[in-house]
Amino acid sequence: xxxxxxxxxxxxxxxxxxxxxxxxxxxxxxxxxxxxxxxxxxxxxxxxxxxxxxxxxxxxxxxxxxxxxxxxxxxxxxxxxxxxxxxxxxxxxxxxxxxxxxxxxxxxxxxxxxxxxxxxxxxxxxxxxxxxxxxxxxxxxxxxxxxxxxxxxxxxxxxxxxxxxxxxxxxxxxxxxxxxxxxxxxxxxxxxxxxxxxxxxxxxxxxxxxxxxxxxxxxxxxxxxxxxxxxxxxxxxxxxxxxxxxxxxxxxxxxxxxxxxxxxxxxxxxxxxxxxxxxxxxxxxxxxxxxxxxxxxxxxxxxxxxxxxxxxxxxxxxxxxxxxxxxxxxxxxxxxxxxxxxxxxxxxxxxxxxxxxxxxxxxxxxxxxxxxxxxxxxxxxxx
Amino acid sequence: xxxxxxxxxxxxxxxxxxxxxxxxxxxxxxxxxxxxxxxxxxxxxxxxxxxxxxxxxxxxxxxxxxxxxxxxxxxxxxxxxxxxxxxxxxxxxxxxxxxxxxxxxxxxxxxxxxxxxxxxxxxxxxxxxxxxxxxxxxxxxxxxxxxxxxxxxxxxxxxxxxxxxxxxxxxxxxxxxxxxxxxxxxxxxxxxxxxxxxxxxxxxxxxxxxxxxxxxxxxxxxxxxxxxxxxxxxxxxxxxxxxxxxxxxxxxxxxxxxxxxxxxxxxxxxxxxxxxxxxxxxx
Ligand SMILES: Cc1cc2nc3c(=O)[nH]c(=O)nc-3n(C[C@H](O)[C@H](O)[C@H](O)COP(=O)(O)OP(=O)(O)OC[C@H]3O[C@@H](n4cnc5c(N)ncnc54)[C@H](O)[C@@H]3O)c2cc1C
Ligand code: SF4
Ligand code: SF4
Ligand code: FES
Numbered sequence: 269x270x271x272x273x274x275x276x277x278x279x280x281x282x283x284x285x286x287x288x289x290x291x292x293x294x295x296x297x298x299x300x301x302x303x304x305x306x307x308x309x310x311x312x313x314x315x316x317x318x319x320x321x322x323x324x325x326x327x328x329x330x331x332x333x334x335x336x337x338x339x340x341x342x343x344x345x346x347x348x349x350x351x352x353x354x355x356x357x358x359x360x361x362x363x364x365x366x367x368x369x370x371x372x373x374x375x376x377x378x379x380x381x382x383x384x385x386x387x388x389x390x391x392x393x394x395x396x397x398x399x400x401x402x403x404x405x406x407x408x409x410x411x412x413x414x415x416x417x418x419x420x421x422x423x424x425x426x427x428x429x430x431x432x433x434x435x436x437x438x439x440x441x442x443x444x445x446x447x448x449x450x451x452x453x454x455x456x457x458x459x460x461x462x463x464x465x466x467x468x469x470x471x472x473x474x475x476x477x478x479x480x481x482x483x484x485x486x487x488x489x490x491x492x493x494x495x496x497x498x499x500x501x502x503x504x505x506x507x508x509x510x511x512x513x514x515x516x517x518x519x520x521x522x523x524x525x526x527x528x529x530x531x532x533x534x535x536x537x538x539x540x541x542x543x544x545x546x547x548x549x550x551x552x553x554x555x556x557x558x559x560x561x562x563x564x565x566x567x568x569x570x571x572x573x574x575x576x577x578x579x580x581x582x583x584x585x586x587x588x589x590x591x592x593x594x595x596x597x598x599x600x601x602x603x604x605x606x607x608x609x610x611x612x613x614x615x616x617x618x619x620x621x622x623x624x625x626x627x628x629x630x631x632x633x634x635x636x637x638x639x640x641x642x643x644x645x646x647x648x649x650x651x
Numbered sequence: 652x653x654x655x656x657x658x659x660x661x662x663x664x665x666x667x668x669x670x671x672x673x674x675x676x677x678x679x680x681x682x683x684x685x686x687x688x689x690x691x692x693x694x695x696x697x698x699x700x701x702x703x704x705x706x707x708x709x710x711x712x713x714x715x716x717x718x719x720x721x722x723x724x725x726x727x728x729x730x731x732x733x734x735x736x737x738x739x740x741x742x743x744x745x746x747x748x749x750x751x752x753x754x755x756x757x758x759x760x761x762x763x764x765x766x767x768x769x770x771x772x773x774x775x776x777x778x779x780x781x782x783x784x785x786x787x788x789x790x791x792x793x794x795x796x797x798x799x800x801x802x803x804x805x806x807x808x809x810x811x812x813x814x815x816x817x818x819x820x821x822x823x824x825x826x827x828x829x830x831x832x833x834x835x836x837x838x839x840x841x842x843x844x845x846x847x848x849x850x851x852x853x854x855x856x857x858x859x860x861x862x863x864x865x866x867x868x869x870x871x872x873x874x875x876x877x878x879x880x881x882x883x884x885x886x887x888x889x890x891x892x893x894x895x896x897x898x899x900x901x902x903x904x905x906x907x908x909x910x911x912x913x914x915x916x917x918x919x920x921x922x923x924x925x926x927x928x929x930x931x932x933x934x
Contacts, residue, residue, distance in 0.1 A: 360665050362706075367689070368668020368748030369706060400902060408902045410662030518909075521931045548904030551897050555707030562707035564664075569897075569904070576905060579895050580732070590933025598907065605910035 273465045273476060274485035277338060280463055281312035282479050283422070283450070284383060290475070292381035292420055295351060297344070302330055304344030306351070309383060316341060323430040323505070323616060326625030336461050339384060339454045342430035345621050347544035348382055348389055349396065352419070353412045359551060361563040369562070377414035383422045385448065387441035388433075388613040390423050392544035394447050398607045399547050420471060423448035427455065427496040431505040432616025434629055438508065440613040442500040444468075450476065453493045464493045505616065508629040509636065513610075514601035517632070519641040521593065525634055530589035532624050537570035539618035539626075540595065545611050548576070571595050596631060663900050666704045666750025671742045672724060677811055681776060682740050683716065683728045686749065692722045696758035697783030698862075698891070698919045702899045703727060704750030705738035712896040712914070714780035715754065720790055728779035728811070755899045757919045759784040760889055761791075764860035768797040770852075772873055774845055774865020775804050778811045780891060780918075781864050789825065798825045799852045803845025803869070806831055807838045826852050845869065846876045856881040861888045862919075871929050874922050888922040909934055 273279075287294050288310070296309040299316045309315065320333045321341040333340050362369040385393075397416070400409045407413040426433070426442035435441030444451050449472035453464045464485055467473040476482065485493075540546040550569035555562050569576060572591050577584035585591050603611030612628065619627045669686040676682050684703075695701075697719050704710040717726035731737050739749060761784065769788055773781045781800075788798045800819060804810055810829060820827040828848045830841035841848065845865070861877055863870050870890045877883040892913045897903035899914045906913040909928045911920070928934045 364706065368670070369750070371665055407662045408664070408898075408900050410664075413662075521934070547902065549897070550903065550905070551710070553707060553709045559707065564710075566664075571904065571907075577895055579893065584894065585933040587933055593933075594907070602907070602910035606912070 272485055273482035274489055275463050275482050277312055277461055279482055284309060284311055286475050286479055287381040287420060292379055294381045294383050296383035304341055305346055323432045323620045325619050325627050326622055328620050337454060339424045342433060343386055343615055345542045349544055351380055352415050355568045357566050359564040359566045364560045377411060377418055379418045381420040385421055385423045386426060387423060387444035388435045388615040389544055390444045390447040391440035391613040395545045396547060421448045423451040425451060425453040425497060427500050429500050429504050430616060432619040434504050434506040434508050434614040436501050436504045437510060438612060438614035443497050455492045455496050457489055457492050462489055506629045508632060514604045516636055516639060517597045517601040520635050523635060523638060523640050525638050526589035526593045529592045529631060530587060533588050533592050533626055534623060535572045535588045535591060536623060537572040538621045540570040540572060542617040542621045544615060596628060600632060666752045668748040669751045671744050671747050671749060673744050674742060678809055681730045683726050685724055685726050687724055693725050694722060695719055695754035697761055697787050698759035698780060699754035699756050701751050701753030705735050708738040709735040711735045712899060716779040716782045718786035719783050730776050755914055757917055759862050759919055760860060761787050765794045768854040768859040769795050770799050770854055770859050770861040772801045772845060772863045774869040777865035778802055781862060784862055792824055797854055799854055800827045801845055801848040803830045807834050846873050849876060856883045864891045885922040885926055889919055890922055891918045892920060892925060
């Protein structure tokens with residue numbers, strides 16, 4: 269294990285400053301319009317001190333906690349994918365030329381530091397790295413790859429999971445084990461807010477070496493960190509039984525249970541927009557009035573829309589049940605065939621931001637209870 | 652201000668302009684573009700497709716319909732169905748370019764099929780992706796036993812590559828049969844679905860590789876006929892899948908079919924990999 273430091277809130281402020289001085293645009297959680305969002309932060313005073321978020325299926329509320337915690341909430345609706353792969357991004361643009369067309373220069377990728385990334389969100393970035401990985405050396409998503417490489421990640425471990433969290437089931441939290449440059453654990457110790465800081469990369473070590481005023485943690489502080497994280501792991505809002513889950517879902521493609529979800533699901537696509545691993549996208553074409561300049565813009569898309577599967581004048585996934593089945597089966601089953609891991613990190617966003625409170629963990633459990641694989645309906649499922 | 656970096660191909664989504672050499676009208680709604688690779692050569696395998704981009708209008712997946720041994724040009728045969736395919740049909744040969752990315756996707760099993768009978772079954776425009784396989788078989792005729800082409804289309808006016816089909820029909824080293832769904836009295840050929848032609852040709856089901864391309868229902872019925880009527884093993888029957896595609900490289904999510912990305916895991920599949928998905932609604 270790398271060296272560990274401890275500091276008060278001023279040390280956190282100095283870390284934000286050090287990142288800014290190195291040319292990073294530091295993005296972190298802030299409270300705006302009664303919601304938790306990720307935006308540029310200049311110092312520790314921008315962080316949502318004393319706030320917490322209450323999350324239930326279809327419900328999200330911010331409340332004052334009555335303490336000084338900087339990280340006493342979980343996650344808001346928007347995830348970090350909005351920075352690495354923005355909702356709308358110019359794929360390329362080009363101008364007609366004698367040799368066909370010439371692509372225009374692209375802007376340089378931004379140099380971010382993400383501050384306050386939850387362990388499940390670190391895992392979500394790694395899940396997407398695998399999606400966008402390339403076999404032939406040419407990136408499939410050039411701008412995202414370039415941005416990702418420049419991004420400095422400060423993870424914050426979770427000591428108070430939210431009501432819809434199930435990272436323990438997905439093995440992604442509440443402690444970040446890899447994929448960050450620096451990780452922080454916030455503990456209340458003897459009435460003070462203490463921050464245990466650890467490096468996860470060379471860049472992390474370099475920056476921590478420079479920051480003045482970081483101390484060595486006492487044994488009691490280390491013990492407090494360990495017990496807080498263990499307690500968090502034992503206090504998950506939800507659980508998802510992943511044992512045999514891919515086979516279960518694939519084998520139940522014809523389960524009538526999907527129709528009952530269709531009766532509730534609005535096909536609004538909220539779940540896919542807030543999900544930190546949903547990656548589906550579409551491309552919009554634009555042509556200038558004189559017909560000489562074209563732009564292709566990549567936009568987030570969702571398997572819940574009718575147009576998503578459009579072919580020969582009709583959608584292939586007409587029913588909402590088929591669309592929900594596609595979504596959950598992809599997350600929890602076929603993702604494993606495609607990328608050797610599950611496509612859900614247990615952040616709970618899709619549960620919180622579903623207007624009708626459909627809960628991915630409950631829907632998976634319902635299919636498990638109504639498993640029809642051993643009946644004629646189960647024959648010839650997706651598996 | 653953001654500084655600008657040179658637009659070398661920074662990712663696989665940037666197309667390369669290919670000059671349009673010729674545009675040939677095949678049928679009333681179908682045409683073939685002959686394209687010139689900018690660096691002189693284009694390598695692909697029979698069955699692969701490219702993403703074809705009409706400047707400012709959009710990009711569509713289209714199979715390559717020319718011979719893979721001809722590297723100085725490629726042909727793509729396109730049916731006008733919407734905005735992009737219409738725009739592609741209005742290009743001016745010698746002057747206009749289209750954008751090309753690829754080739755993408757899995758090829759027909761030409762190697763695995765060596766020493767076997769080839770049963771090539773096409774429906775409608777589905778003959779276009781099969782043509783490179785037929786060319787390959789004819790160019791390497793000694794590699795295969797019998798070569799059979801069965802083609803079904805709607806009416807006698809919808810016979811794609813008709814001159815070529817008739818020319819193959821005159822050769823003794825390949826059997827070619829055509830059927831139409833409906834015809835008037837001027838038609839002397841077969842009428843009915845393409846599966847009916849299977850019984851009229853000789854092939855050894857235990858040593859045959861079938862390659863089938865056409866509407867989904869035609870492929871299912873054909874595969875079932877070959878398995879049930881001729882005891883062909885499903886792993887020797889190959890089909891091509893079609894779904895909405897935006898990227899062709901496995902990152903847009905649109906073409907998913909069960910656990911498959913049709914663009915990278917297909918579009919050519921052995922029936923064993925996709926057969927079980929055909930009868931689940933809305934996969
Ligand atoms: C692997 C593969 C090979 C194909 N080979 C051929 C071929 O050789 N010749 C041919 O004529 N057609 C082929 N098609 C079908 C062809 O891609 C569609 O007919 C075409 O995309 C529809 O274009 P449009 O002008 O109607 O576009 P629009 O109606 O403007 O559609 C907009 C977009 O939706 C998507 N889309 C719509 N329909 C389809 C569809 N059927 N398949 C995939 N994407 C779609 C495309 O991204 C398209 O850009 C192939 C499809 C696939 C998947
Ligand atoms: S599926 Fe739901 S819980 Fe899982 S990562 Fe996506 S939003 Fe989070
Ligand atoms: S599950 Fe909920 S959030 Fe997702 S599409 Fe259905 S109604 Fe919308
Ligand atoms: S076409 Fe985009 S994933 Fe296959």
